[in-house]
Amino acid sequence: MAAANDDESLTAAAGDFADELTGTARGALGPDVPKFQAVVRRKGVRRSQHIRVLVAPASSEGAVDVSPIPLKIGEHVRLELKVTYLCTWDRERRFLAVDDSHIQVRMARVPEPLFRMEFLRNPKSTHVPQAHIQVHAHRDELTYLLMAGGDSQRARRRASKASGAEPRIPRLQELHFPLGGPRFRPCLEDVLEMLIDEFGVDATPDAHRFITEGRVRWRRLQTATVTRECPAEAARALRDLGYEVTPPSSIPPESSGRLSAF
């Protein structure tokens, strides 16, 4: 996402992000995809506060709901895709950063998703990977493992709930499968391509071009972010390629937290 030095440009960056998502989703799935919009609360926010932005497809202009994107198979709506990005400043107040993202796929008009891919910049528990996928399904062996209660905080808590006065049977969707941390996580385009290729979701003739272009944009952004977080490694790689790299007078510290994040 573009560098943003004040709230005005942050909002503009969020608007650009919404437009890009609309372009990719409509380019891949067709013109019926609802338009993504950036909803921002600026009025009444003190200068010292971080403004926050919701980027999602809306049912109508100005609405704060998240409209499901209908996915057709053989011209019939079979699935729904829900996409939400909650955004704010990054730590240096330079770039639009995603706080939370939620991408979920469900059967049309069925509340429980089939799966959901989420990114939580600040998960409530350190034992939950920041980027993860949860699959809503059932498998006896996994239920057994979830109830067996090994020696970890989450396992003990699940086992305790399962044997409590009002037993709660754990479900497969309580497992958070990690997806590469904050920087190497999949993007919306990956989900779109998977849905088209695996389920035969109706797509436009140019779908793969739009998806590829969107994915390249995403990965370039992530590459730039990783470079800022790990400049010594970036410089070493560039020197290996024959570039001359001169460090600045004050070398920025490496952001080891992001590199090691679960």
Add this chain to the structure above:
Amino acid sequence: MAVIDKSATQLKRERQALLRRAGMNFEELQRRKESYQLTVEQLDLLEAIENIDYLLADPDGSRQR
């Protein structure tokens, strides 16, 4: 560009309207979500309310209602 500016007052008003449409309070919606007892419409309303709460939150993460 698709940017919609909302004041805190507008967001709070819309939050109330969403709760009225759901027909129950926020805590009840959350409780029913945990036990998979919401309809698809109620679930979508709850998610919209949670998004409003994110926009209304103070920088320390505390939520305004």
